[in-house]
Amino acid sequence: MIHFCVLGTAAGGAPTLERAPAAVVVRIEGEVFLFDCGEGTQRQLIRAGISRRKLGLIAITHLHGDHVLGLVPLLASMSSDRRREPLLVIGPPGLGELVWTTLRLIDVQLSFELEVRELAPKTAGTVLETGRWTLRYAAVEHTVPSFSFRLEERRPPVFDMERVRALGLRPGRLLGELKRHGEVTLPDGRVVRLHEVAHHQPQPSLVYCGDTQPCDADIELARGADVLLHEATFSEEHGELARRTLHSTAADAATVAAQAGVGELLLLHFSTRYDTLEPLLYEARRIFPRTRLARELRWEAIPTPREVVESPSLGTA
Known part of the structure; x- marks a missing residue:
């Protein structure tokens, strides 16, 4: 079963009293993944009950500060913990330079093996596939190279x-x-x-969308997903600003969800200009009713599909 917890819902470089920068933590059968790592993610992990030592993979959508500035401090803390397990970090071009240069300048010698794997711009594919899960990615459209990720639990027949x-x-x-x-x-x-x-059972799936304007790659990666976590930086009132900065409005996110046929849409990555988010929720629900606002530090689960014991060719009892 996939469990996930949104750690941060803020857009832009600064956290607020109510909203932390972008990060989502996901668990599948004891394995722990982190998607994005904005400033203060370490503290949010603690509040969510996740030990940083448990992280096995970190995926960064793009190199804007609100999505990545917590990464090197997190790596440094892992090293202070005397971590020994290897760690894979994936993300856009330039991520390796950011990580290794900063570690060198702050004089941190990691206690564990770190692999930084950079994804090629304008590509899509599979990052990793194990017997229990598959992680796929797709380049989306933003002002810098940006990616979205899809995590699927692989369930046996x-x-x-x-x-x-x-x-x-x-x-x-x-x-x-x-x-x-x-x-x-x-x-x-x-x-x-x-x-x-x-x-063959349905494969529970979660899609985390990096900063993007609506695009075909965004829709295709989310096709049929159980849960779509999609940025909704602006309302349609600021639609022109969204288009100029290659972000999505709440209505854009809902349109993607509807076209992709997802089970449920959770909005996140909200501009700090909005004191209340209800107008964004209303805007999205007019297009895609199965929409909610993501709540920070709330654990949720994508249920395991009911097991069917009949062969399709034999019918059901």
Whole structure:
């Protein structure tokens, strides 16, 4: 199951009493990911109940300060903790220079292996894929190279055990081979394919959108996601400013959500010009009713889909 906690919802360089700079922490089965790392993210992690030592991957959307200025202090604190586990940090071009130059200038020798992997501008693809999750990315449209990320939990197929037994398959080597390769040849020469005896479950998914104006890449990455965390820096009242700075309005975010067919939209990254955010919520809900304002330090879960034990070819009872 995917659990996530929005650590910061503020746009711009300065936090406020109510809003911290951009950061979202995500957990999947004990693995912890951090998306963006604005100023003060370390403290927000503590308040969210997450040890910085547990972080295994950090993804930075772009190099504007409100999304990245907490990164090097976080790395330095990890080193002070005598961390030994390797850490992967991914993000836009220039991220490595920012990290390594700052660490050198503040005289920090890391106690752990750090890999900084820079993504190529105007590209999309898969960053990492394990047996439990897949992390994908897409370049979006902002004033500097910017990326959005999609994290999917990989759930194994559910076998119809009656069908499995009827075909003579038993737990062991042949069933394991079927899981790994999608088909298996039985001793009598028959070929059994995975779709004949198993149902592929939906893959729970979360999309975190970096700063962007609405664009095709934004929509495609979010296609069918359970939850979309999308910036809503401005209201339509300031739509011209949004277009000039390549940001999104709340209405823009809702339009992306509707076109992508997501399950739910959470708005974040709000300009400090807005004392109340209800007008942005109303603006978005007129287009996409399943919209909420992201709340800082609130843990939420994307439920695991109900397991279906019937093979699609056999129907349901």
